[in-house]
Amino acid sequence: MTEAYRFDEAIRxxxxxxxxxxxxxxxxxLEVLAxxxxxxxxxxxxxxxxxLHKFAEIVEADDAxxxxxEEGGDDDDSRPTHSADRVCILVAAVTEKYPQVSRKxxxxxxxxxLQVAIxxxxxxxxxxxxxxxxxxxxxxxxAASVRLCAVLCSALHVASVLKEWSxxxxxxxxxxxxxxx
Numbered sequence: 001m002t003e004a005y006r007f008d009e010a011i012r013x014x015x016x017x018x019x020x021x022x023x024x025x026x027x028x029x030l031e032v033l034a035x036x037x038x039x040x041x042x043x044x045x046x047x048x049x050x051x052l053h054k055f056a057e058i059v060e061a062d063d064a065x066x067x068x069x070e071e072g073g074d075d076d077d078s079r080p081t082h083s084a085d086r087v088c089i090l091v092a093a094v095t096e097k098y099p100q101v102s103r104k105x106x107x108x109x110x111x112x113x114l115q116v117a118i119x120x121x122x123x124x125x126x127x128x129x130x131x132x133x134x135x136x137x138x139x140x141x142x143a144a145s146v147r148l149c150a151v152l153c154s155a156l157h158v159a160s161v162l163k164e165w166s167x168x169x170x171x172x173x174x175x176x177x178x179x180x181x
Contacts, residue, residue: 002097004030034106044113051094051114052121058086059125065150080157081150087122088161091115095165122158126151 008028034040058064064083080088094114129151133144140148 004028004033040106040109044109047094047110048113048117051090051118054090055087055118055121058083058090059122061086065129065147065154067150067153078153078156081154083122083125084154084157087118088158091118092165094118119158119162122154126154 005028008030011028033043061082065081067079067081068085070079094110129147133140133148
């Protein structure tokens with residue numbers, strides 16, 4: 001898809017191609033690929049497998065739930081964990097990779113299939129930690145307390161980034177805003 005987009009952009013921008021039959025802008029080869037449901041579904045499956053593989057690497061990393069020690073940060077600010085920071089980067093990469101998909105229905109499917117899937121899995125990963133450490137009914141060990149704090153910092157960071165993105169007009173135009181009625 002990305003290569004088809006680059007090809008289309010070269011034809012449009014370098015050669016100023018417009019479809020004379022359509023009397024408007026040429027839809028491009030990307031539309032031919034994205035317009036074929038089987039091709040688009042196969043593309044989406046492949047992208048989702050890749051994104052979820054990257055997600056698994058993020059949450060299984062040794063430092064996943066370690067809070068990032070930022071130089072010069074305010075002591076009152078919560079700091080993200082490595083996993084929260086990397087998950088936000090992954091979601092952003094998914095968002096920025098597909099602004100060229102012109103059909104609103106396809107952008108919605110990309111949003112739901114990739115971004116929402118990543119965020120839901122991250123929420124599930126945090127919930128598992130809370131379930132293990134937070135509901136045992138016994139006094140928390142120091143390690144359990146640190147782990148629960150890491151989950152809280154992760155949740156706060158992801159929520160903060162999503163709120164920031166919701167206020168970004170360009171990002172909303174290519175992503176979640178398209179699903180509003």
